[in-house]
Amino acid sequence: MTRTTVIIGGGVAGMTAASRLADLGEQVILLEREEQVGGHLRNWDRLFPNRRPGYEVLNYLTEELGSKVDIRCLQTVTTIFSGERDFQLQLASGKSLRCDALLLATGFDLFDARRKEEYGYAIYDNVITSAELEELFRSGAPITTRQGKVPKRVGFVHCVGSRDEKAGNLYCSKVCCVTGVKQAIEIKELFPEAEVFGFYMDLRMFDRHFEEMYYEAQQKWDINFLRGRVSECAENQDQSIVLKIEDTLTSRPLKMTVDLLVLLVGFVPSPETLRLAAMLDLPVGEDRFLEPADEHTKSTLTVKPGVFLAGAVKGPFSISNAIADAGTAALQIHAYLKTL
Amino acid sequence: MKEFGYTVHKERLIDYDRNDKRVLNHLKKHEPSVLTCIACGSCTATCSAGQLVDFNIRLVQTLLRRGEIEPLKKEVRKCMLCGKCILICPRGVNMRNLILAIQTAIDKLQ
Amino acid sequence: MIIEGKKRLWQEYQKEIADDRYFYVRSCVRQNFFPASEKVFLRILKEELGKDVYENAAHTTCSGIGYHSDVVPFETAMTVIARQFSLMTESGYEHFVTSCITSFGLYSEVLETWKHFPDVLQKVRGYLKEATGRTFELPKNVAHASDVIFRFRNEIASRGTHRLVNHLTGKPLRVVEHIGCHYSKMFPSKGVGGAEYPYVLVGMIEDWGGEVIDYPERRHCCGFGFRQYIVRANRGYSIANSKKKFESMKPYQPDFILTNCPGCPMFFDRWQYALSEMEGVTYGQNGEGIPVLTYEELSGLILGYDPWDLGLQVHQVPVEPLLDKLGIPYDPETKFAGKDGQDLGRPDAPTHMKFF
Numbered sequence: 001m002t003r004t005t006v007i008i009g010g011g012v013a014g015m016t017a018a019s020r021l022a023d024l025g026e027q028v029i030l031l032e033r034e035e036q037v038g039g040h041l042r043n044w045d046r047l048f049p050n051r052r053p054g055y056e057v058l059n060y061l062t063e064e065l066g067s068k069v070d071i072r073c074l075q076t077v078t079t080i081f082s083g084e085r086d087f088q089l090q091l092a093s094g095k096s097l098r099c100d101a102l103l104l105a106t107g108f109d110l111f112d113a114r115r116k117e118e119y120g121y122a123i124y125d126n127v128i129t130s131a132e133l134e135e136l137f138r139s140g141a142p143i144t145t146r147q148g149k150v151p152k153r154v155g156f157v158h159c160v161g162s163r164d165e166k167a168g169n170l171y172c173s174k175v176c177c178v179t180g181v182k183q184a185i186e187i188k189e190l191f192p193e194a195e196v197f198g199f200y201m202d203l204r205m206f207d208r209h210f211e212e213m214y215y216e217a218q219q220k221w222d223i224n225f226l227r228g229r230v231s232e233c234a235e236n237q238d239q240s241i242v243l244k245i246e247d248t249l250t251s252r253p254l255k256m257t258v259d260l261l262v263l264l265v266g267f268v269p270s271p272e273t274l275r276l277a278a279m280l281d282l283p284v285g286e287d288r289f290l291e292p293a294d295e296h297t298k299s300t301l302t303v304k305p306g307v308f309l310a311g312a313v314k315g316p317f318s319i320s321n322a323i324a325d326a327g328t329a330a331l332q333i334h335a336y337l338k339t340l
Numbered sequence: 341m342k343e344f345g346y347t348v349h350k351e352r353l354i355d356y357d358r359n360d361k362r363v364l365n366h367l368k369k370h371e372p373s374v375l376t377c378i379a380c381g382s383c384t385a386t387c388s389a390g391q392l393v394d395f396n397i398r399l400v401q402t403l404l405r406r407g408e409i410e411p412l413k414k415e416v417r418k419c420m421l422c423g424k425c426i427l428i429c430p431r432g433v434n435m436r437n438l439i440l441a442i443q444t445a446i447d448k449l450q
Numbered sequence: 451m452i453i454e455g456k457k458r459l460w461q462e463y464q465k466e467i468a469d470d471r472y473f474y475v476r477s478c479v480r481q482n483f484f485p486a487s488e489k490v491f492l493r494i495l496k497e498e499l500g501k502d503v504y505e506n507a508a509h510t511t512c513s514g515i516g517y518h519s520d521v522v523p524f525e526t527a528m529t530v531i532a533r534q535f536s537l538m539t540e541s542g543y544e545h546f547v548t549s550c551i552t553s554f555g556l557y558s559e560v561l562e563t564w565k566h567f568p569d570v571l572q573k574v575r576g577y578l579k580e581a582t583g584r585t586f587e588l589p590k591n592v593a594h595a596s597d598v599i600f601r602f603r604n605e606i607a608s609r610g611t612h613r614l615v616n617h618l619t620g621k622p623l624r625v626v627e628h629i630g631c632h633y634s635k636m637f638p639s640k641g642v643g644g645a646e647y648p649y650v651l652v653g654m655i656e657d658w659g660g661e662v663i664d665y666p667e668r669r670h671c672c673g674f675g676f677r678q679y680i681v682r683a684n685r686g687y688s689i690a691n692s693k694k695k696f697e698s699m700k701p702y703q704p705d706f707i708l709t710n711c712p713g714c715p716m717f718f719d720r721w722q723y724a725l726s727e728m729e730g731v732t733y734g735q736n737g738e739g740i741p742v743l744t745y746e747e748l749s750g751l752i753l754g755y756d757p758w759d760l761g762l763q764v765h766q767v768p769v770e771p772l773l774d775k776l777g778i779p780y781d782p783e784t785k786f787a788g789k790d791g792q793d794l795g796r797p798d799a800p801t802h803m804k805f806f
């Protein structure tokens with residue numbers, strides 16, 4: 001009997017795991033909610049740390065999938081029945097599927113910046129999110145204020161919706177710091193005359209080449225990093241944004257006007273992930289991300305035999321980390337299937 | 341003007357929009373290493389002058405970046421130009437030249 | 451400004467406001483500051499809207515000013531408040547309405563404390579019983595008086611004789627609204643519209659025909675701050691806060707400032723005078739100040755009450771320019787006449803601010 005693995009979620013982690021499993025000779029069905037696979041990567045213009053185009057990675061992952069994986073888009077799982085040694089999935093389309101192993105790769109959502117009321121996102125004209133800025137970069141449309149002006153001063157607010165008990169998220173979203181530094185450089189590339197500020201609490205340059213990118217941002221691009229958490233924004237008469245922050249390095253409150261304010265929104269667990277986790281009785285952490293069987297040694301396994309996790313269902317992940325994690329998950333699934 | 345027994349307090353916030361960036365712009369040209377400071381404080385901890393007097397070379401750079409030039413005028417005079425801070429800085433900031441360049445810029449303003 | 455964004459937030463912060471049978475508690479200071487405001491509130495509720503509003507003569511201070519000035523401990527404040535509730539219970543009412551914002555904040559703080567720490571509530575019941583022999587029920591609804599006016603703003607508008615429109619130009623008046631800090635900063639869900647973009651006064655202004663100004667220092671404190679004001683040497687902190695706000699709102703050329711707290715209108719009004727004397731500055735047009743109104747005074751104007759019956763002559767920033775814009779008639783001769791017609795005497799004219 002052929003052993004089947006169903007992967008729910010066709011983002012970076014799901015695509016990678018599907019390719020690896022197919023390489024290992026496993027039969028894989030990849031379910032994607034949207035019209036196309038690719039997940040959040042589809043919306044990202046360039047990637048840190050080297051600012052290569054996101055589509056390069058996306059094309060690579062897509063080509064790798066080729067025809068070796070059964071990809072089914074516009075599919076939502078409505079119910080999952082756990083059998084003795086297999087799973088029955090009911091799809092919204094009315095179809096049902098049987099599988100021996102299940103990989104949750106349903107990823108994350110971006111934090112809804114409207115919840116940080118004090119920043120005035122979706123109220124003030126010139127407060128946008130990092131995702132929107134990325135979309136602007138990708139579209140190639142001219143970047144201006146909503147009033148059509150070339151921005152002379154741009155601010156990046158770190159930790160929007162992360163490290164914040166008021167937002168209900170105590171965790172660090174890990175990749176927004178480096179995204180902020182990357183986008184700040186990109187703004188300087190477009191507008192060398194603009195003053196660019198990053199408002200940060202800690203700069204978490206956790207991976208290879210990140211710290212060097214931060215150095216480059218300062219040294220080559222004259223980007224100003226100001227340590228403090230933006231505490232509130234308001235709109236001026238000309239629709240520029242005035243923000244208040246403590247300049248913690250001088251221990252004084254500071255006020256400054258920016259033409260455009262970019263909120264570096266963090267990760268939140270997707271409701272879809274939590275819905276599936278509830279169906280499968282999977283443990284959920286205090287941060288509402290899913291708990292693997294063991295944080296260090298079984299990070300792609302769950303307490304439930306046959307159910308595996310990859311990527312941002314477990315918390316904030318970078319693309320390269322998600323790819324590595326998905327590879328591990330594929331190996332673990334392959335090993336599990338051999339025991340059946 | 342009437343006297344009411346109190347005065348209107350001055351704001352202590354840094355009003356970045358109004359501050360004077362001329363000294364900073366001079367420094368960006370003549371000692372660009374100032375751009376790379378990460379405010380680690382190594383320089384302050386080791387500073388020969390700062391052991392004895394109220395002088396914080398890290399803070400001097402931060403104030404410079406904010407355009408707070410009034411306090412700089414007093415601060416730069418406290419440096420002994422010994423170079424200990426340069427020896428320790430992880431970002432290669434040239435503090436001795438920074439001090440001299442700030443002084444030059446301030447002199448130019450006056 | 452994307453108004454839909456604010457509207458979405460306003461939807462999120464709706465609060466329940468009882469519609470009749472109110473137990474009303476006055477503020478310690480408002481009758482000195484703005485002598486007719488509370489009376490106008492009662493007149494509107496009783497005479498215009500036919501509501502049942504009850505006041506109990508045994509009501510005392512909530513002790514909020516003492517509490518916020520660090521001279522009254524929280525236990526004492528809770529016991530004083532328990533006594534107010536016992537007066538309400540005794541009189542057969544369940545809907546508590548406070549005139550003062552700081553009271554409203556303190557009542558909210560105490561009720562919230564009791565909700566989370568029922569043992570504290572038991573203790574306070576014990577203190578009150580021991581001290582006075584009284585018992586009490588918790589109110590079913592706590593509202594600030596501005597919430598009540600907000601609730602009936604459309605009824606007031608439909609009975610009204612005036613709208614917030616410049617009767618010479620036909621343009622809406624431009625209004626700065628200022629919410630007392632203790633209205634919703636501590637408990638955003640207890641204020642209409644929340645804390646960052648409160649709607650309680652905005653709703654009145656917009657539904658009465660005016661236009662709201664959102665200026666950069668809108669959320670900043672008026673500068674009352676209790677300790678900052680009560681000690682004379684500290685008043686420079688208080689006035690500096692108000693000044694920051696005036697400077698920020700001035701370019702928008704507001705026609706007046708609307709407030710819902712005892713302290714804010716007091717300080718916006720008096721500090722404009724003090725700043726004009728200390729620094730020679732005025733913030734309105736042509737050497738005028740920016741008139742400051744309480745929501746009750748404004749409701750009274752909308753309903754066509756005589757400005758001098760509303761106590762507007764005791765404002766230090768003259769309100770005549772606003773009355774002229776609204777097309778509200780007034781008799782300069784009777785401005786300083788008491789209710790019995792006797793002359794109250796004219797105050798000295800300020801040095802810089804235009805006086806009428």
Ligand code: SF4
Pocket residue numbers: 158159160162163171172173174175176177178202203204264266
């Ligand atoms: S990565 Fe940086 S911006 Fe993102 S949550 Fe962590 S510290 Fe904040």
Ligand code: SF4
Pocket residue numbers: 383386387388389390397418419420421422423424425426435436
């Ligand atoms: S050069 Fe100046 S700032 Fe540096 S250690 Fe010596 S005294 Fe201190």
Ligand code: SF4
Pocket residue numbers: 376377378379380381382383384398401428429430431432433
């Ligand atoms: S040692 Fe260098 S990087 Fe550290 S605070 Fe001093 S100048 Fe900045």
